[in-house]
Amino acid sequence: MSSLVTGSVAVCTLAVAGLAAAPSAAHAQASVLLKNQTATAVVETVDRDAREVLLREGNGHLITVEYGSAVRDLPHLHEGDHLKIRFVETLGAQMAPPDSPLPESTLTTARGYAHGHPRGVIAAFNRERGTIKAIDLKTHTASFVTDDGALHVAVLRTQAMQDFLATLKIGDVVDITRAESISYVITNENVPQPPTNGQQLAVPAGDSVAATPAPATQAAPPAAPLEAPPVAGQ
Numbered sequence: 001m002s003s004l005v006t007g008s009v010a011v012c013t014l015a016v017a018g019l020a021a022a023p024s025a026a027h028a029q030a031s032v033l034l035k036n037q038t039a040t041a042v043v044e045t046v047d048r049d050a051r052e053v054l055l056r057e058g059n060g061h062l063i064t065v066e067y068g069s070a071v072r073d074l075p076h077l078h079e080g081d082h083l084k085i086r087f088v089e090t091l092g093a094q095m096a097p098p099d100s101p102l103p104e105s106t107l108t109t110a111r112g113y114a115h116g117h118p119r120g121v122i123a124a125f126n127r128e129r130g131t132i133k134a135i136d137l138k139t140h141t142a143s144f145v146t147d148d149g150a151l152h153v154a155v156l157r158t159q160a161m162q163d164f165l166a167t168l169k170i171g172d173v174v175d176i177t178r179a180e181s182i183s184y185v186i187t188n189e190n191v192p193q194p195p196t197n198g199q200q201l202a203v204p205a206g207d208s209v210a211a212t213p214a215p216a217t218q219a220a221p222p223a224a225p226l227e228a229p230p231v232a233g234q
Contacts, residue, residue, distance in 0.1 A: 029094035030164035036088050040187075043081040053077055055085075065182070067122065074111050075118035075186060082187045089180045093164060096129055096173040102147065103127035103175050114185050123181040132172045140165060144174065 041055040041063065051071075055063040077083075105128075110121045130144035130152065140156045142165055156162050168174070 028164055028167040029092070030160040031090060031092035032158050032160055034089040034091055037086070039085045039087075041083045041085055043077050043079055043083065045079060046077055055083070068107075070107065071109050071122060073109050074120035074122070077186070084185045084187055086183045087181070088183075089178070092177045092179070093161070093174050095167075096175045102129055103177070117188075118186045119183065121181060121183040123179065126178045126180070128176050130174050130176060132168050132170055132174065135165065135168060135170065137166060142168065 040058045044054040044056050044062070046053050051067050051069065053065045053067075055065065057063065105124070105126045107125075108121075108123045110123075112119050128146050130146045132142060132144050133151070134143040135141075140162050142154050142156070143151065144154070145151050156165055
Protein backbone atom coordinates (compact mmCIF):
# COMPACT_ATOMS: atom_id res chain seq x y z
CA MET A 1 0.00 0.00 0.00
CA SER A 2 1.26 3.46 -0.80
CA SER A 3 1.80 6.07 1.88
CA LEU A 4 -1.27 7.48 3.57
CA VAL A 5 0.40 10.86 3.34
CA THR A 6 0.80 12.01 -0.26
CA GLY A 7 4.06 13.83 -0.92
CA SER A 8 5.08 16.03 -3.83
CA VAL A 9 5.53 13.76 -6.82
CA ALA A 10 6.97 14.89 -10.12
CA VAL A 11 5.28 12.24 -12.27
CA CYS A 12 1.98 10.46 -11.50
CA THR A 13 1.02 7.40 -13.57
CA LEU A 14 -2.61 6.42 -13.05
CA ALA A 15 -2.60 2.83 -14.33
CA VAL A 16 -5.80 1.58 -12.72
CA ALA A 17 -8.67 -0.70 -13.56
CA GLY A 18 -11.69 0.63 -11.65
CA LEU A 19 -13.51 3.81 -12.62
CA ALA A 20 -16.70 5.72 -11.94
CA ALA A 21 -18.40 9.09 -12.26
CA ALA A 22 -18.16 10.15 -15.90
CA PRO A 23 -17.77 13.92 -16.31
CA SER A 24 -20.64 16.23 -17.21
CA ALA A 25 -20.54 19.55 -19.00
CA ALA A 26 -22.12 21.37 -16.06
CA HIS A 27 -19.74 20.06 -13.42
CA ALA A 28 -16.76 18.19 -14.84
CA GLN A 29 -15.44 15.55 -12.47
CA ALA A 30 -14.11 12.00 -12.37
CA SER A 31 -13.10 9.40 -9.81
CA VAL A 32 -11.24 6.10 -10.03
CA LEU A 33 -10.54 3.20 -7.71
CA LEU A 34 -6.77 2.79 -7.52
CA LYS A 35 -6.55 -0.07 -5.06
CA ASN A 36 -8.82 -2.47 -3.21
CA GLN A 37 -6.79 -5.26 -1.62
CA THR A 38 -7.24 -7.61 1.30
CA ALA A 39 -4.71 -9.57 3.33
CA THR A 40 -4.35 -11.57 6.51
CA ALA A 41 -1.55 -10.80 8.95
CA VAL A 42 -0.18 -11.46 12.42
CA VAL A 43 1.13 -8.67 14.66
CA GLU A 44 4.88 -9.23 15.13
CA THR A 45 5.73 -6.24 17.34
CA VAL A 46 4.06 -3.10 18.67
CA ASP A 47 6.31 -0.10 19.44
CA ARG A 48 4.07 2.38 21.26
CA ASP A 49 6.89 4.92 21.76
CA ALA A 50 7.79 5.02 18.05
CA ARG A 51 4.10 4.45 17.20
CA GLU A 52 4.86 1.62 14.80
CA VAL A 53 3.29 -1.79 14.25
CA LEU A 54 5.11 -4.58 12.41
CA LEU A 55 2.81 -7.04 10.63
CA ARG A 56 3.62 -10.35 8.93
CA GLU A 57 1.33 -11.32 6.06
CA GLY A 58 0.28 -14.87 5.40
CA ASN A 59 2.91 -15.15 2.65
CA GLY A 60 5.67 -14.03 5.03
CA HIS A 61 5.98 -10.45 3.81
CA LEU A 62 6.47 -7.80 6.49
CA ILE A 63 4.55 -4.50 6.64
CA THR A 64 5.50 -1.63 8.93
CA VAL A 65 2.63 0.71 9.74
CA GLU A 66 3.59 4.10 11.21
CA TYR A 67 0.91 6.29 12.78
CA GLY A 68 0.95 9.80 14.23
CA SER A 69 0.02 10.90 17.74
CA ALA A 70 -3.47 12.02 16.67
CA VAL A 71 -4.41 8.52 15.52
CA ARG A 72 -6.54 7.36 18.44
CA ASP A 73 -9.85 5.72 19.28
CA LEU A 74 -8.69 2.46 17.70
CA PRO A 75 -8.66 -1.08 19.15
CA HIS A 76 -5.30 -1.78 20.79
CA LEU A 77 -3.10 -4.29 18.98
CA HIS A 78 -0.82 -6.76 20.74
CA GLU A 79 1.88 -9.19 19.62
CA GLY A 80 0.30 -12.34 18.20
CA ASP A 81 -3.02 -10.76 17.23
CA HIS A 82 -4.48 -12.13 14.00
CA LEU A 83 -5.87 -9.56 11.58
CA LYS A 84 -7.83 -9.27 8.38
CA ILE A 85 -6.77 -6.08 6.62
CA ARG A 86 -8.22 -4.13 3.74
CA PHE A 87 -6.44 -1.38 1.78
CA VAL A 88 -8.55 1.00 -0.32
CA GLU A 89 -7.26 3.93 -2.38
CA THR A 90 -9.26 6.23 -4.67
CA LEU A 91 -8.47 9.30 -6.72
CA GLY A 92 -10.94 12.05 -7.60
CA ALA A 93 -10.67 15.28 -9.58
CA GLN A 94 -13.12 18.09 -10.27
CA MET A 95 -13.15 21.64 -11.51
CA ALA A 96 -12.64 24.05 -8.61
CA PRO A 97 -15.64 26.38 -8.17
CA PRO A 98 -14.70 30.05 -8.67
CA ASP A 99 -13.52 31.81 -5.50
CA SER A 100 -13.81 28.61 -3.45
CA PRO A 101 -11.40 28.13 -0.50
CA LEU A 102 -8.40 25.86 -0.88
CA PRO A 103 -9.21 22.21 -0.15
CA GLU A 104 -7.96 20.88 3.18
CA SER A 105 -6.49 17.44 3.85
CA THR A 106 -8.09 15.50 6.70
CA LEU A 107 -7.50 12.34 8.71
CA THR A 108 -10.23 10.29 10.39
CA THR A 109 -10.08 7.25 12.66
CA ALA A 110 -12.91 5.03 13.85
CA ARG A 111 -13.46 1.83 15.77
CA GLY A 112 -16.32 -0.60 16.11
CA TYR A 113 -17.14 -4.30 15.89
CA ALA A 114 -17.64 -6.72 13.01
CA HIS A 115 -19.52 -9.86 14.08
CA GLY A 116 -18.22 -9.35 17.61
CA HIS A 117 -14.60 -8.75 16.58
CA PRO A 118 -12.93 -5.35 17.16
CA ARG A 119 -12.48 -3.33 14.00
CA GLY A 120 -10.46 -0.17 13.32
CA VAL A 121 -10.28 2.24 10.38
CA ILE A 122 -7.78 4.95 9.46
CA ALA A 123 -8.77 7.10 6.47
CA ALA A 124 -6.71 9.96 5.02
CA PHE A 125 -8.06 12.42 2.47
CA ASN A 126 -5.16 14.24 0.83
CA ARG A 127 -6.45 17.25 -1.09
CA GLU A 128 -4.65 19.77 -3.27
CA ARG A 129 -5.46 22.30 -5.97
CA GLY A 130 -3.67 22.45 -9.30
CA THR A 131 -3.61 24.82 -12.28
CA ILE A 132 -3.43 23.18 -15.70
CA LYS A 133 -0.30 24.19 -17.65
CA ALA A 134 -0.31 21.76 -20.58
CA ILE A 135 -2.61 19.11 -22.08
CA ASP A 136 -1.80 16.38 -24.61
CA LEU A 137 -4.94 14.44 -25.52
CA LYS A 138 -3.04 12.01 -27.77
CA THR A 139 -0.87 10.78 -24.91
CA HIS A 140 -3.55 11.43 -22.24
CA THR A 141 -1.10 13.63 -20.35
CA ALA A 142 -1.66 16.76 -18.30
CA SER A 143 0.86 19.03 -16.59
CA PHE A 144 -0.25 21.12 -13.63
CA VAL A 145 1.25 23.24 -10.87
CA THR A 146 0.04 22.92 -7.28
CA ASP A 147 -0.08 25.77 -4.78
CA ASP A 148 3.33 24.84 -3.36
CA GLY A 149 4.85 25.56 -6.79
CA ALA A 150 5.55 21.90 -7.64
CA LEU A 151 5.11 20.83 -11.27
CA HIS A 152 3.32 17.51 -11.79
CA VAL A 153 2.81 15.42 -14.91
CA ALA A 154 -0.13 13.00 -14.85
CA VAL A 155 -0.51 10.16 -17.37
CA LEU A 156 -4.19 9.19 -17.29
CA ARG A 157 -4.90 5.52 -17.97
CA THR A 158 -8.65 5.20 -17.35
CA GLN A 159 -11.48 6.26 -19.62
CA ALA A 160 -13.10 8.32 -16.85
CA MET A 161 -9.97 10.41 -16.33
CA GLN A 162 -9.34 10.70 -20.08
CA ASP A 163 -12.88 11.98 -20.59
CA PHE A 164 -12.34 14.46 -17.76
CA LEU A 165 -9.09 15.60 -19.38
CA ALA A 166 -10.99 16.35 -22.61
CA THR A 167 -13.13 18.90 -20.74
CA LEU A 168 -10.11 20.88 -19.49
CA LYS A 169 -8.11 23.73 -20.99
CA ILE A 170 -4.90 25.49 -20.03
CA GLY A 171 -5.47 27.73 -17.02
CA ASP A 172 -8.29 25.64 -15.52
CA VAL A 173 -8.10 25.06 -11.77
CA VAL A 174 -8.73 21.51 -10.54
CA ASP A 175 -9.22 20.10 -7.04
CA ILE A 176 -7.63 16.66 -6.57
CA THR A 177 -8.42 14.26 -3.73
CA ARG A 178 -6.49 11.07 -3.03
CA ALA A 179 -8.30 9.01 -0.38
CA GLU A 180 -6.48 6.14 1.32
CA SER A 181 -7.74 3.90 4.08
CA ILE A 182 -6.56 0.95 6.14
CA SER A 183 -9.18 -1.11 7.94
CA TYR A 184 -8.56 -4.15 10.10
CA VAL A 185 -10.52 -6.71 12.09
CA ILE A 186 -8.92 -8.59 15.00
CA THR A 187 -9.86 -12.21 14.33
CA ASN A 188 -8.50 -13.88 17.49
CA GLU A 189 -10.74 -16.66 18.83
CA ASN A 190 -11.10 -14.81 22.15
CA VAL A 191 -11.73 -11.10 21.71
CA PRO A 192 -13.22 -8.35 23.92
CA GLN A 193 -16.99 -8.13 23.63
CA PRO A 194 -18.58 -4.99 22.14
CA PRO A 195 -20.17 -2.41 24.47
CA THR A 196 -23.78 -3.03 25.37
CA ASN A 197 -24.96 0.21 23.76
CA GLY A 198 -23.50 -0.90 20.42
CA GLN A 199 -22.00 2.51 19.68
CA GLN A 200 -19.38 2.87 16.98
CA LEU A 201 -17.39 6.05 17.28
CA ALA A 202 -15.66 8.06 14.57
CA VAL A 203 -13.29 10.73 15.89
CA PRO A 204 -11.60 13.13 13.43
CA ALA A 205 -7.90 13.66 13.87
CA GLY A 206 -5.31 15.87 12.29
CA ASP A 207 -1.97 14.07 12.45
CA SER A 208 -0.24 12.15 9.71
CA VAL A 209 -0.20 8.44 9.03
CA ALA A 210 2.08 6.45 6.75
CA ALA A 211 2.35 2.83 5.76
CA THR A 212 5.48 1.20 4.36
CA PRO A 213 4.33 -2.02 2.71
CA ALA A 214 5.90 -5.12 1.30
CA PRO A 215 4.51 -6.31 -2.05
CA ALA A 216 0.74 -6.57 -1.78
CA THR A 217 -1.00 -9.92 -1.60
CA GLN A 218 -4.53 -11.00 -2.19
CA ALA A 219 -6.29 -13.02 0.50
CA ALA A 220 -9.71 -13.85 1.85
CA PRO A 221 -11.94 -10.74 2.21
CA PRO A 222 -12.47 -9.25 5.67
CA ALA A 223 -15.39 -10.33 7.82
CA ALA A 224 -17.22 -7.07 7.17
CA PRO A 225 -15.92 -5.32 4.01
CA LEU A 226 -15.88 -1.55 4.06
CA GLU A 227 -16.94 0.67 1.22
CA ALA A 228 -14.30 2.78 -0.45
CA PRO A 229 -14.05 6.25 1.15
CA PRO A 230 -15.72 9.18 -0.65
CA VAL A 231 -13.78 11.11 -3.22
CA ALA A 232 -14.01 14.67 -4.45
CA GLY A 233 -17.17 15.44 -6.35
CA GLN A 234 -19.26 12.70 -4.73
